[in-house]
Amino acid sequence: MKVGVIMKQTFDTEEKIIIHNGIISEEGVKFVINPYDEYAVEEAIRLKENAGGQVVAISVGPPRCAEALRTALAMGADEAILITDDRIPHDEYAVSVVLAAYFADNPFDLILGGNFAIDTGAGQVAVRLAELLQLPHVSSITKLTFISVERVQVERDAEGDLELLELDLPALFTAQQGLNEPRYPSLPGILKAKKKPFQQLSLDDVGIDPNDVQAKTNRAELFLPPVRAAGQILQGDLPEQAAKLVGLLHITPRPGGTSL
Amino acid sequence: MSRTFLIIAEHRDGKLRQVTMEALQAAIEASEHDDRISAVLIGSGVEPLADELSAYPLSEIHLLDEDQFLTYNPETYTAALGGIIETVRPDGLFIGHTAMGRDIAPALAAKLQAGQLSDVIAIEKIDDSVLFTRPVYAGKALEKKTFAQYPWVVTVRPNNFIAASRSDHPPASITRVVSTSATPLRTIVKDVVRKTSGKVDLTEAKVIVSGGRGVKSADGFKPLEELAELLGGAVGASRGACDAGYCDYALQIGQTGKVVTPEIYIACGISGAIQHLAGMSGSRVIIAINKDPEAPIFKVADYGIVGDLFEVVPLLTQEFRKVLN
Numbered sequence: 001m002k003v004g005v006i007m008k009q010t011f012d013t014e015e016k017i018i019i020h021n022g023i024i025s026e027e028g029v030k031f032v033i034n035p036y037d038e039y040a041v042e043e044a045i046r047l048k049e050n051a052g053g054q055v056v057a058i059s060v061g062p063p064r065c066a067e068a069l070r071t072a073l074a075m076g077a078d079e080a081i082l083i084t085d086d087r088i089p090h091d092e093y094a095v096s097v098v099l100a101a102y103f104a105d106n107p108f109d110l111i112l113g114g115n116f117a118i119d120t121g122a123g124q125v126a127v128r129l130a131e132l133l134q135l136p137h138v139s140s141i142t143k144l145t146f147i148s149v150e151r152v153q154v155e156r157d158a159e160g161d162l163e164l165l166e167l168d169l170p171a172l173f174t175a176q177q178g179l180n181e182p183r184y185p186s187l188p189g190i191l192k193a194k195k196k197p198f199q200q201l202s203l204d205d206v207g208i209d210p211n212d213v214q215a216k217t218n219r220a221e222l223f224l225p226p227v228r229a230a231g232q233i234l235q236g237d238l239p240e241q242a243a244k245l246v247g248l249l250h251i252t253p254r255p256g257g258t259s260l
Numbered sequence: 261m262s263r264t265f266l267i268i269a270e271h272r273d274g275k276l277r278q279v280t281m282e283a284l285q286a287a288i289e290a291s292e293h294d295d296r297i298s299a300v301l302i303g304s305g306v307e308p309l310a311d312e313l314s315a316y317p318l319s320e321i322h323l324l325d326e327d328q329f330l331t332y333n334p335e336t337y338t339a340a341l342g343g344i345i346e347t348v349r350p351d352g353l354f355i356g357h358t359a360m361g362r363d364i365a366p367a368l369a370a371k372l373q374a375g376q377l378s379d380v381i382a383i384e385k386i387d388d389s390v391l392f393t394r395p396v397y398a399g400k401a402l403e404k405k406t407f408a409q410y411p412w413v414v415t416v417r418p419n420n421f422i423a424a425s426r427s428d429h430p431p432a433s434i435t436r437v438v439s440t441s442a443t444p445l446r447t448i449v450k451d452v453v454r455k456t457s458g459k460v461d462l463t464e465a466k467v468i469v470s471g472g473r474g475v476k477s478a479d480g481f482k483p484l485e486e487l488a489e490l491l492g493g494a495v496g497a498s499r500g501a502c503d504a505g506y507c508d509y510a511l512q513i514g515q516t517g518k519v520v521t522p523e524i525y526i527a528c529g530i531s532g533a534i535q536h537l538a539g540m541s542g543s544r545v546i547i548a549i550n551k552d553p554e555a556p557i558f559k560v561a562d563y564g565i566v567g568d569l570f571e572v573v574p575l576l577t578q579e580f581r582k583v584l585n
Contacts, residue, residue, distance in 0.1 A: 013514070015534075024396075091375065093370075093374070093375055116362075118516060119396060122377075124366040124376055127366035128367070128370040130367070131367045139363045159456065160455055161453065162452070162455060163449060163453075164452070165333075165447055165449050165450065166448045167446050177509040215408060216376075217376075217412075218405060218406050218407075220404045221404040223402055224400075228546070230560070231546075231561055231562035232563060234565050242565070242579045243579050245547065245565065246583055251583065259466050
C-alpha cells in the first residue's frame with residue numbers, strides 16, 4: 001500500500017508572534033511539523049508497520065520545510081518530496097493545484113493530512129485536493145480501521161459528535177487530535193533518514209504553468225490583536241469573592257444561554 | 261453590477277443554528293443594496309425550518325429535503341450543493357465555520373475554482389473592495405484579506421457577527437429542489453453518535469467554563485459542568501486536561517483545538533500556556549480561578565480569584581443561582 005502524507009511546517013505552538021516590516025518575523029523561531037499533520041505522519045507509519053507498504057511525505061513550501069520532511073523521514077516515512085518554488089503564492093487554491101498535479105502523476109492508495117494548519121488555520125488544502133483528484137474524503141478523523149484490503153472505517157469528530165463512515169480506497173483523510181500519539185524520532189531513525197530519498201521539485205517539474213496558480217486571495221493588512229490588560233484580583237475570603245464576582249458581571253438569562 | 265450571494269443554512273436538533281443568521285449577516289455586510297442573497301437548506305424533514313428561514317431578508321430559499329440528507333455525508337452534500345451552485349451561480353458563498361462548513365466549503369471552492377477565506381470574524385467595505393478580517397496563528401495575529409476575483413467562498417466564525425434579524429418584507433419564496441446524483445456513492449455513514457445532543461456547542465456558547473490540569477480527574481469536571489449548565493453554557497478544557505485523559509479532545513481550546521469567543525470565559529485550574537491563550541483571548545470577559553497567584557492566566561483575566569477551584573466553582577454556582585432565580 002502506498003500512503004502519501006501532505007504536511008507543512010509551522011511555528012511551534014508556544015511561539016509568540018512578532019510582526020516586522022509587515023510580515024511575521026521568523027527570526028529565532030522554533031519550527032515543527034504542523035501538529036495535525038504529525039498525527040497523519042504517525043498514522044501512515046503505523047499502517048506501514050502493520051500491513052507493509054510505503055510512506056511518502058510531501059510538502060509545498062519554502063526550502064526550510066526540508067527540516068520538517070527530514071523529521072517525518074526520521075519518524076519512519078520512506079521518502080520525501082518538497083515542492084518549492086517562489087512562483088507558488090501563499091494561497092490555498094494555488095497549493096492544492098500544485099499538489100493535485102503531483103498526485104495526478106503519482107497515484108496513492110491513501111492520502112493523509114492534518115485537519116488544519118495551526119498557522120493559517122484555513123483548513124482547505126487537503127479537502128480541495130480530494131475534490132480535484134475526485135477522491136472521496138473524510139475530514140477530522142480520530143480512528144482509521146481497515147475492514148478489508150481496500151475498505152476502511154473511520155470515526156470523524158464533528159464538533160464533539162462522532163460519525164462513523166465507511167469507504168473504499170483510494171481516499172483522503174485529515175487527522176484530528178486523538179487519532180494517535182505521534183512518536184519522537186529515534187537516534188537510529190535520524191541517522192537512517194539521511195540516506196532516504198529526498199526530492200526537491202519546482203513548478204516546472206510537476207508540469208504547472210505559473211499562470212495557473214495565481215493567488216485567489218491577497219493580504220491587505222497584518223496586525224496584532226489589542227493587548228489584554230490584566231484586570232483585578234479579587235480580595236476577601238472565598239465566599240465573599242464569589243459574591244463580588246457575580247455582582248460585577250451583571251448577567252442576564254436568555255434562551256440561548258446567559259449573556260452579559 | 262448586481263451580484264448574487266448564497267448562504268448555506270445549518271440546523272441542529274431540529275432548529276436553525278445561530279451561525280446561519282450570522283452567516284446571513286456577513287452576506288448582508290458584504291453586499292450592496294441591489295444584490296440578491298439566497299439560502300440553501302439541506303436535510304431531511306426540514307421544511308418547517310425553510311418556512312422559518314423565509315422570514316429573514318432573503319430573495320429565495322432552495323430546499324433540499326430528502327431522506328438521504330438526514331446526516332451529513334461529504335459526498336452527497338457536495339454533489340447536491342454543487343448542483344444548486346451550478347444553477348444559482350453565486351458570486352459569493354457563505355457558510356458557518358462549523359464541522360460541516362469547514363468540510364464542505366473547500367470542496368465547493370475547489371469545484372468553483374474559487375478562492376476561500378476561512379473563519380472570517382469581520383467584514384468591511386472600503387471603496388469598491390470588501391475586506392475580510394480573519395485570525396492567523398489562532399488569533400495571535402489578524403489579517404485583512406481581499407479576493408482577487410469572483411466567485412469566492414467565506415466561512416464565518418460563530419459568535420462574531422450579530423445574527424441577522426427577521427425582515428418586515430413578504431416571506432422569501434421557497435423552491436423545492438430534487439437532487440440528481442449521477443455518480444455511485446462511495447462513502448456510507450454507518451452511524452452518528454450524538455454526544456452533544458441538547459448541549460450548547462463550544463464555538464457558539466455564550467459562556468464557557470473551562471478546566472485545566474488543576475481539575476485533576478474526569479470527575480473533577482463535574483462542578484464545572486454544573487456551573488456551565490446553570491449558565492446555559494458549555495464546558496471546555498486546556499490541552500493539559502485533554503492530554504492527561506480527563507476529557508475528550510473535542511473540548512480542547514487553544515491553538516490546537518478550538519478557538520472560542522464567548523461573552524464569559526471561566527478558566528478553572530488553567531495556568532495559561534501561550535497555546536491556550538491563543539484560543540480564548542478573544543473572549544469578552546475572562547475570569548481566572550487558580551491556586552497559583554503567579555499563573556500567566558491572571559495576566560489576561562479581567563477578574564481573578566486565587567484559590568482552589570473545587571472550593572471556588574461551587575461557591576460561584578451558588579451565587580449565580582441566587583441571581584438567576
